[in-house]
Amino acid sequence: MSVLVPPQPAAVYVSRRSRLSRALAGEPAIFFAGDLVPRNYAANTYPYRAHSHFLYFTGVHWPGAVLLGSGDGWEIFAAPPAPDDPLWIGPSATWDELQAATGVRKIRPLGELRTALDSLRGVATLPAVHPRTRARQASLLGRPWGAHDEAESGTVALAGKDAELAEAVISLRLQHDAPALELLRQSAEGARAGHLAGMAATRPGRRESDVRAAIEAEFAARGMTPAYGSIVTVHGEVLHNEHSHHPLRAGDLLLADCGADCHGWASDVTRTWPVSGAWSPTQRALYDLVLQANQDATAMVRPGVRYRDIHLRASLTLARGLVDLGIFRGDPEGLVERGAHALFFPHGVGHLLGLDVHDMEDLGDRAGYAPGRARSRQFGTCYLRLDRDLAPGMLVTIEPGLYLVPAILGDRALCGPFEADLDRERLAAYADVRGIRIEDDVLCTEAGPDVLTAAIPRDADAVAALVGAPRDAD
Template identity: 40%
Template sequence: MTATCPMTAPAEVYRRRRADLAARLERPVVLFAGYAPARNYETNPFPFRAGSTYLYFGGPPVEGACLVIEPSHGGDTRSALFRIPVDPDEEVWSGPATPDDVLAAAAGLDVTHIVPLEKLGRRMCDLVGIAIAPPCRRTHDLIRDLKLHQPTPDELLLVIEMRLCKDEHELKAMRRAAAVTVEAHRAAIAAAAPGRREADAAAAYAAVLEANECVHAFGPIITVNGHILHLHGHGNPMTDGNLLLIDAGAELPNGYCCDVTRVCPVNGRFTPIQRHLYDTVQRALEEATAACVPGKRYREVHDLATRVVCDGLVTAELLKGDPDELHARGAHTVFMPHGVGHLIGMEAHDMEDFGDLAGYPKGRTRSTQFGTKYLRLDRDLAAGMTVTIEPGIYLVPQIWQRDDLVGPYRDCVNRGNVDALLADRFGGIRLENTICVRSEGAPEILSEALELDAESIERLTG
């Protein structure tokens, strides 16, 4: 590390967060930064990325470090940072480590509260503590050795409730991530043309991130096979008539990120059916976004988007019947087999390491219906919550080969029209923005600067 820390907020913000958590704790919590996983052998690691909860409470991004926060019970907050001591030999290879005084100033800690990691066991021996850590075997081995406990759901909810709504420091970071994401999407769309490869668009995207000192927030999905929802390879050629789907986002050094999806016609012009379905998805995106106001249940936002999708599928003659009845039956799920969005912040799927505790409040559980059961969020929206809205329409061969999924809708599907699109390798259309719920009025669309309507996308392409 260099002698700077990529922190999101002033030190006082981190002190306040730790104090707020300490006032609610019944037992100490140890927040772990984690370690960089080895790519194939110990001295060839992937880049280090600290755990998000550790970062949120003021842990500087130091590999192997951990932040201990003890209950305050109305008194002073007791926090300490435990780090691996600086190894002079390692500094020969990796450069100077950040000094303790710099870490302390950035995190709002007394420099005397930065302690060698080997003393953590002594600190915790008389305390019954809980651990929150990223998925990392080395860290989990340490948790086992320290005899730390897993947090209860109620203890995790203390953290979740603090992280759910973003403050202005966090939103400033997310707006910056969105600006880089917009620039990168434009570069990738401009790289689309018949005869080129998905890899050309992926390279254009990555170049913008690198130029802005960002990394991918998740494995970028840049593909002509948009019906494969999580496809990370970029080896296919772009051919005339293809749709190129770009689902990607920038992550800043402090961890905050953006998640955006656009689709462009590789040859610069949508076909009539592509255009109709694109316009349908755009309308679903816009109507669902407008519904994101405080107090609105996110499942209702999902239902609004999928109702618009049903209407467009009927006018496209892929479904037949009354759109309301089709929606009630779930016929849209064979064309949109996922939820309309998710939490976002320090992770593209924010706090997903906490499971459905983050996305579902007490008393609500996931649907058992195919497609809808993949909805990651069903909370009531509140001011400051940042979420994605990402409806889509796909022709997934693996769905249409399964009678258990398609059979219930045999009477309302125009199978000949569906099969024609499958034969043409239609792929998929998904449109996505990252938004922030405001206390009043329409939500802020962090990625609003990126072109959305079909004509603008056509002009950007190639």
């Protein structure tokens, strides 16, 4: 793979490495970019993306590369270009160019890494993501992580210097610097273009995959990729629906949860719209309720606010609305306290967003949960991925939703405690809704919330007007 210079000036990466060095008080650290991953044989690989920590401190997608250093002395170790690279992969940036563009002291052949490590009294590291890289990391550094640990996020055990490194990286990446925000805004702009194209491509008789294609084409045209598996479905009640083969029918709502990866930085946006361009009264009622929850939650994004309280605020808005509609009976505060809202809103209101769409989830809950805080055991809130006090520069998603999930509403254990609170007859009138979610990317600033995805319409009438609309070529 040819390696391109990073998208931003060397000073960006120099500054990040130097802030890290200060936090580590001069202790050395090592980051692995990760390897190319074969799709069906060695030469047919998945699109390469460097691991996020490596990317944060270097800006380059460089398969197999390793960043090692401390203080101002950072070096990249990489495989030298193969003799026939110019034929097959064309002219790459030279090592001199890459050295200048990343601002590292030197770029050295990977073969010298062993000796460089031997000269140190130990080095802090974080678990590599790709299994092959992790195996190499284990043999180089003697770290005890098993080959399968990454499957259990939330349980990554780090000790000593590694734990200190994790805390230092998290504290840097939690509050985005200006260059990060520049790319995050570009990513949000890609998401805007995608969602508008998706709305325009929607009409009865087409398939989910037609809309997904229209959305992802806008990403691709900008040199971006999907930041995660796009969800484009009339079965919004399936939270991580992976298939897009269903036909679009006039009475359906289409839920699109699609974000772009822009030079490694993610957006994460959900909009829901009626396939026909017209809401039924029941669809409109629940949609407006989700929008209210989105707005109530977004308005709370400011420094010092505990994120779990935003989750509970969205839950309360939803519970109150469901009481107003007669689907729930009783006191909204009490319903939320007992977790009744989770029958219709069974996930968290959002998560960290940055290089990763669930930012730093490779470190389990270390990034999302402040020290001393742990996941709730209550159904629904147990899925909340973030419980920190917000600070300026933190970017979070705000993504309340309402879903009629047969697997929940037909589950006695889940519904039993709330059966008396639930008017199933009233609920039956809303059977033309399967799932609605409205998700924005919200930056915490001293002045309050800055919605990076504000340009993507969310008002019910505005959204409906865009469905199936003819579009000028941009």
